[in-house]
Amino acid sequence: MKQNYTQYCHKRIFVFILVLMMSGILIQDTDSVDSTNFKKCSQSSFCQRQRSYKPETSPYAANFDSLRTPKEGQVSIDILNTKNNQPFVLDFYALEDGMFNVKINEANPLHPRYIVPDTILDVNSQKFVVSTDSAKRIVNLQLAENPNIKITLTCSPLRLDVFDDDEPVFSLNSRHLLNIEHLRQKPVQKPKEPDSPPPPPEENEEGKSPENEESEEQADAQEEVVEEPVVEEKAEEEKEDEDDIDGMWEETFKTHQDNKPRGPESIGLDTSFINFAHVYGVPEHADHLSLRSTVGSEPYRLYNLDVFEYELDSTAALYGSIPFMIGHNGKRTVGMLWLNSAETWVDVDSSEDNKGVLGTVFGYFAGQETVPEVNVHWISESGIIDVYFTMGPTPADVMRQYTKLTGTSYFPPMWASAYHQCRWNYKDEDDVRTVDQGFDEHDIPYDCLWLDIEHTDGKRYFTWDSHKFPNPVEMQNALAARGRKMVTIIDPHIKVDSNYHIYSDAQAKDFFVKDRNGAEFKGWCWSGDSSYLDFTKPEVREWWASRFSPEIYKGSTPNLFTWNDMNEPSVFNGPEMTMHKDCKHAGGWEHRHVHNLYGRYQVVATVDGQLARSDHKERTFVLTRAFFAGSQRYGAIWTGDNAAEWGHIEFSVPMILTVGLCGIAHAGADVGGFFKNVDGELITRWYQAGAYQPFFRAHGHIDTTRREPWLFEEKYRDAMRSAVRARYELLPYWYTLFYQSHTTGEPPMRPLWYEFPKDRSLFAHDKSYMVGRALLVQPVVAAGVTYSSVYLPGNSGWYDTTTYQSYPSPNTVSVSTPLTNIAVFQRGGTIVPRKLRVRRCSSLMTHDPYTLHVALDHQGRAEGELFMDDGHTYEYKNGKYNYKKLVFENKVLSSRSLNSTALWETNSWLERVVIMGISKPSSVQLETEGRLTTLGFTFDPNKRLLTIRKPAVKMQKDWTITLS
Template sequence: MAAFVVSPLKMGPLLVLWLAVCLSGTWAVDRGNFKTCDQSAFCKRQRALKPGQSPYRALLETLELTNTKLTLQLINDNNKVRLLLELYRLQGNMTRVKINELKPLKPRFEVPDVLINDPPTEPLSLLSRDENGVVLSLGADSQRLIVSAKPFRLDIMEGREVLLSLNSRGLLAFEHLRIRKDTISYKIKTKVNSMWENIKWVFSSKVDPEGTENKEETEAANEPAEGEEVWGEKAKEDEKVEDGMWEETFKSHTDSKPNGPSSISLDFSLPGVENVYGIPEHADSLKLKATDGGDPYRLFNLDVFQYEVFNPMALYGAIPVMLSHSAQRTMGIFWLNAAETWVDISSNTAGKTVFGQMLDYVQGSSETPQTDVRWISESGIIDVFIMLGPTPADVFSQYASLTGTQAFPPLSTLAYHQCRWNYNDQEDVAAVDQGFDDHDIPYDFIWLDIEHTDGKRYFTWDHHKFPQPKDMLQGLLDKRRKMVTIVDPHIKVDSSYKIHNEIRSKGFYVKSKDGGDYEGWCWPGNSGYPDFTNPEMRAWWASMFAYDQYEGSMENMYTWNDMNEPSVFNGPEVTMHKDALHGNWENRDLHNLYGLYVQRATAEGLIERSGGVERPFVLARAFFAGSQRYGAVWTGDNAAEWDHLKISIPMCLSLGLVGVSFCGADVGGFFKSPSTELLVRWYQTGAYQPFFRAHAHLDTPRREPWLFGPENTALIREAVRQRYALLPYWYQLFYHAHHSGQPVMRPLWVEYPQDTATFSMDDQFLLGRDLLVHPVTEEGARGVTAYLPGKGEVWFDVHTFQKHNGAQNLYIPVTISSIPVFQRGGSIIPRKARVRRSSSCMEHDPYTLFVALSPKRFAQGELYIDDGHTFNFDKQKQFIHRRFSFANNALSSRNLAPGSQFTTFSWVEKIVILGASKPSKATLKTPDGKESLLEFEFDASMSVLTLRKPGVNAGLDWTVVLQ
């Protein structure tokens, strides 16, 4: 969040009220500003439906099967409206199900730009068919899909096991588009239809006085047409009772709903599953809770002022992806819908039977656990991808094949960022920058919030406070440091402002329901909102980041998109009206996409300004599925409270599970002022989370790391230095996330999927496979209990090198300096021990390899190196990728990227082997046949062998033999 500094007389009463709340010191979310399910008409309507009463049946005579898809009509026996089901088997063990109206009155919104391509399909084949349903082969691993006709239901099976069922609880509900019954056009149409039916009846009675010959035809004529509902006395009464279908009021805002009710719902049953995860963003535990008796989890991008923890309220971003996990299998459900969505979760006992003749499987009355999930969206169509795993890594790859992988960030962005709302002027920036040098604390980025602009006009500078931005940026560049400036997607309505004038003249603003430019209040006052769903608007926005357009910008300046939900201070729920228009579509149809489009346009602008050479860095607060392709996210406006520190872990873990690895939380908490203990613990935690940035509210005291006394400065310095030493490992993890979609920060169950003890853990985590982190997040803690997984494995404390067995709860005494981190036995992790003022200053520095031996005296690891900032790693294959292996008392380095063209000046200056035995000698061998003896030290008490100065180039083959 940013500031608004202007005379209250110029603000308007709504903004004054907003600021009064923001700056009052109450620091608490007003839950009354945000809807519950009961206050959301479509959610309330859908949730009132009872399980087990599905009106839908499959019309098997309409089934068509081609090599790539199955199509089948469904009919709602209550109103005779037909739906069209399309089913695809996708490459990579996925199934796609789409359901839309067969003949909608107008097109329904289908989400664009999220899938990276049209997913390739695999053949479907028919196994059997009768009047009750059909059975299809899904190819892999004896997988079958059973379509039951009445009521309609889908079951996916593997062998005798039901993996997942759709509409097994009968909660498929599709509110068809219709004509409002109290409109003149509807009444005329109804009157004409009635007159026509009377004429036909008179004619038929003359031909057949008894009316028997044409009775069937007359009854058929009286059935409602496609797109209409039965209109009897009960239907009339229902519509009287049911409000919110054509208009809905929340607080002082009325949503006009010109297209009427259009919500959709579908339930999924997961036999044998007790654990589900994902659907960020919520400030809640990693394992999702049952929502019986409470509100469902809500997905609707909102600017929530100092959110509460441990509840299902919607926050800034929405990724409609859920993972299920059991000791036997991991699967995923991707609900591709960008409208407001609610997700209900319940658990019950399996006891379902399916299509008896075909299955040869009856669950009977067993007490097998089962999780049922119901998705409810306000508009659009049902478009769901079922990712069948079976492993966690498979699900990550499957999802990445649909929406892409994490953008590969510049190396420097993985280092430490210093931010505040706001650094006052150029002198303040220079003083803070120098403060880091004076206190020997490294950092790479300093950030400027909205006060650096000319009156909240983005792409500008306050020329009194920042008269020479290029001089400021050059000063940072001389120290190999960088800056981030904020560019928010609300534009000050001001005829003297170039950006506003161009957007208005080009017709690029979002429109109100009446066709004028949509305007609302945000930090500049009266603001317009660019329509980022328009590709022409995005291209224009991207062009504004060119160096000759964004005055004062340089190559070491990057971008922060805040408030991109979008935030509208005087709008319903502090966001845009749902009946605002993006071209032909309402905001209600695509609301959750807006933030993705803002971040995308900005990232494309940073790429274009460099001629396509440089990788961008863009931080955004709002996001959707696919946002990982465009940069980083953070967890928004948190508070300086211990619970907010704790919740940052499951929040980032949840994001990593659904593709967004580049996640972090405001270190120290945005609101309020942390105690020195909390601040130190937050630095220690943040140093081991992917995005590492300190940030603070305008109204809080300054909290640069050296302002809390020498002892606390030293503790913070040490945490930051640990981050810098690990940058080679962080960079390697992000390289893999970019290529395979595997999360950087991951729950323990991802690597230990059969260990039930890990399924609910969210106070510790893994970085990659090989580092386990258990931050201290309790006030006054004297110890923590970490779970070390893996029976038969060992873990080494990275600070003391003490070895511990896996599959145990380990109590660890802690002091204020403790950061419990363990390296897995069997791994090799590269570090850089020479920490300098910024990551760029460490580019050519040497590596230390930490080799942690497994009980079988084996270890393996990697090293990835490129130039750290361009796309040359991809376009020109300019990178180094090495495999380190320790086996049979020999450590070797081998090339994993033959043909790649890149050289490095870095070398290996030290090798530390944990769990080692003392050798009689250590010999370095190179491919040219040269051999040399290495100096070494052996600590018998800790079984640590240190090999000094092997001096080999980090990009070459070599072997160290211990004898």
């Protein structure tokens, strides 16, 4: 009875805490996240061990005589840790398109080490050209199809150097930090010798003492609990590694104990980017674009965590992890993927102290006093050394190569690239109807309305609150009739309730993650006592996908899409608010091995469910908070629980740029800030920034005041309306960029150095950015700003998209940025397609006419592209699309199909052409299908602006417009 009463009290306390969290009381009173709830490197034993590992020379050596070629495109060699005689195997794999892979694994591990699955796509291999220097014990590898790329393996001490055009680019283990903690048997602490021998025990009938009987029973019990074989003695060479080191077999953080039945298995490796001063990537962190030096401070941490109102300018872990890093200098761009899904720490040393060290060693940079160099120390809790190198040499090459490995972005439907309206929570169907009507009444377009957790029946996902949402199908159909969609939230924690069909079915099928003892793991989240589906199991993913069938997800329709939140996974009462590392997944793997994959696996299953629901006809949309390498194949992400502060607008730019460089094209930040109340100026500036970022969604916490645009003063409402309408005018351009990202891997939102790779002043710049190759955007990120100083790079000139005023470049200009607009410039030499007839949602604009904005460079030339299809199906894969190349040169504007058969029929026509930076012509003629038509035009001599009105040619046709 006492135990039951105690459990009852605990549950009541938890419910009270949960109510406070949900109401925002425990969150809103804090200025920011409590960082003590999350580990520092000093509190992570494996990070401490690896970070303090600094041998004078590396103990790892390759056996030159073991060099072999198991198959074409693979070269292998044996490695020995000469300190403890542990054997390893080093494998090289030559890949197409100037890429290669390096793997190091134990030769004969006690247990298999975790190798990340389902991330790297099938990539064609190429041949290695192998040569050796037996005197120096050096192996040289050359990519047969890319002979400029060479790898030199020095056997003792082990070291790898990578060259491009005979210049060093990468060096591995040059700082002797390769350190693989081999799997081993758990040592048994010997009992302490007694001061005097005890008296002999009495024997029982079998000649055994009672103490011996008990001892044998304890031994038997220990054999049942301890998973590793027990040994009495250790090899002499292992003693130094194992004796008196805390955290190798168990570890405690706050009140949480992490048992480690496999023991220590961390890995570490140093990699040097030679002749690079800047590196980028390894999201997600609320940090600047160019990665800082972490010497003497906290490393960048990759460990998916639920962090609310996160700190800015920080290396702390957030919701997603992509262990991909890019180096860029004025000559080349390169990348490397550290493929590991366990907790990972990344030390970056770009300090002045290390400049020129390797450059001097190589002797390739004669005449340079110092050679920039960034040294990176990768540290992961488990797994193998598994590194992929993308050799560029351009930023676009690196993106193509990386996304060839991990996949290009999914192609979002047109409506998903438009504006989304969200709040925790629109409280009922009347609220939904009122908000929907409010946008129309105030002439503000939007495409999708979102419902957070309060729409469900007691936080039971795939259900509806029958009092607040008694008619969900009718509600969705009403939105669909107006061309709009709905998104509902579905998280991975499942309420423990035998009467809840999702829980009972999953429990009966044994689909939940297990705790360390093999029982169903339970943790606390929004639904209270919760179990967590093991999405690492294919059968669980298949089952989850089937839940999206309308027969099971009652009240859903084909116009309902999904938001996977809290999928780090978030566990309120777990260590660092996530799952215990010693929980068990499919195949006997612990959560520590798969943690950063968990959220991606949930999204994979959700996407499969949406595909099955439409018989693979309709394009999917899923928003996820947790992500890993390859997540771009499945959906969009956002930057999580930000706050209504100016700094969060500012840092949204480098955060989105960084995930874009790591493959995720469709990304954004909560417009207005999730936490705290927002004033009119701040939310206006956020709408203006969000309108030029890939994923455009407003969102707010349940405890914030309502913030639909029409609830603010007229001047703010009008400015927000203008920002949203600007997004809709540019949807043809955004949609084309998303298609290009889907096919080439290039991010829609890019750093300036991506487009201007030789301009060194841009390498650390993240105040402004490019949308595609045509638009430069600089948001306003401080209060009271009415003028902005903007750097315009390149030499082709720029045009203000509001005033059409031209500016030479490179140049820094001061432009007016009143509350009504931010700085947006079109690059000379580009053509941007727009639709100026903005309607209430994007689907109503599908067949509307186009306007082309042609910005000429100094040679009087410009080009662009336009992708057109139905905007929502996969018919484009069957050739039902139109892809146009637009070129202006020699006073002729032409449109030509890039696809051989333009099968998609559209009534869209060319309504207007605006040409910037041109002289007045005497006549303008349109030619299409052999017919000539004279067109009318107007000309502004002060702006050198020509406007050609109503060419009225169908956009799917090929045509030319000639100026005479």
